[in-house]
Amino acid sequence: SAVISQKPSRDICQRGTSLTIQCQVDSQVTMMFWYRQQPGQSLTLIATANQGSEATYESGFVIDKFPISRPNLTFSTLTVSNMSPEDSSIYLCSVGALSYNEQFFGPGTRLTVL
Amino acid sequence: AQKITQTQPGMFVQEKEAVTLDCTYDTSDQSYGLFWYKQPSSGEMIFLIYQGSYDEQNATEGRYSLNFQKARKSANLVISASQLGDSAMYFCAMRPNTGNQFYFGTGTSLTVIP
Numbered sequence: 510s511a512v513i514s515q516k517p518s519r520d521i522c523q524r525g526t527s528l529t530i531q532c533q534v535d536s537q538v539t540m541m542f543w544y545r546q547q548p549g550q551s552l553t554l555i556a557t558a559n560q561g562s563e564a565t566y567e568s569g570f571v572i573d574k575f576p577i578s579r580p581n582l583t584f585s586t587l588t589v590s591n592m593s594p595e596d597s598s599i600y601l602c603s604v605g606a607l608s609y610n611e612q613f614f615g616p617g618t619r620l621t622v623l
Numbered sequence: 624a625q626k627i628t629q630t631q632p633g634m635f636v637q638e639k640e641a642v643t644l645d646c647t648y649d650t651s652d653q654s655y656g657l658f659w660y661k662q663p664s665s666g667e668m669i670f671l672i673y674q675g676s677y678d679e680q681n682a683t684e685g686r687y688s689l690n691f692q693k694a695r696k697s698a699n700l701v702i703s704a705s706q707l708g709d710s711a712m713y714f715c716a717m718r719p720n721t722g723n724q725f726y727f728g729t730g731t732s733l734t735v736i737p
Contacts, residue, residue, distance in 0.1 A: 540723055599666050614670075619666055
């Protein structure tokens with residue numbers, strides 16, 4: 510299984526500021542995924558991050574709001590820009606294994622925007 | 624379009640008893656994977672079990688088993704011998720094998736009563 514760490518684990522931020530979340534994996538992976546889980550809701554895919562190319566964003570998410578970096582095969586960052594209280598969520602990084610029967614998630618970053 | 628339905632927002636089970644968490648899905652894909660995740664209050668997503676759409680046998684992982692009925696498009700999770708530590712949110716998810724997008728249900732909150 511993949512071991513995934515995220516930083517920070519939680520943060521409280523002011524409206525209008527930006528926060529960058531880091532995701533580190535203990536093995537090289539082709540694809541990394543960023544999800545958002547709003548309070549009491551299920552998970553929604555924000556974007557897919559491939560190393561060496563632009564991230565692919567899902568409907569309703571844009572690069573200006575959620576810029577993503579993927580500098581190598583073990584690391585990615587997600588920035589939540591110009592935050593508002595509606596951005597208060599858990600943000601989770603996820604990777605798939607070589608076989609299709611596994612998909613692992615990081616511990617999540619719990620963000621509160623005041 | 625893909626859709627995952629979990630009709631039980633909350634469930635209670637007596638410790639040491641078995642419980643079934645329901646999940647139905649809708650997809651036009653012929654090849655896909657079904658996943659169950661556990662999310663404790665800490666927020667991490669813990670992978671429990673996987674079932675491939677072409678697997679003829681129901682998947683089992685320790686106390687977890689998946690009751691897969693392909694014709695009915697259902698993938699219910701059965702937890703045997705419930706433990707207090709099983710209290711958490713449980714999410715059913717489906718991923719078509721043609722892509723990497725996960726589709727999550729709205730989750731079921733399970734409470735194990737001593």
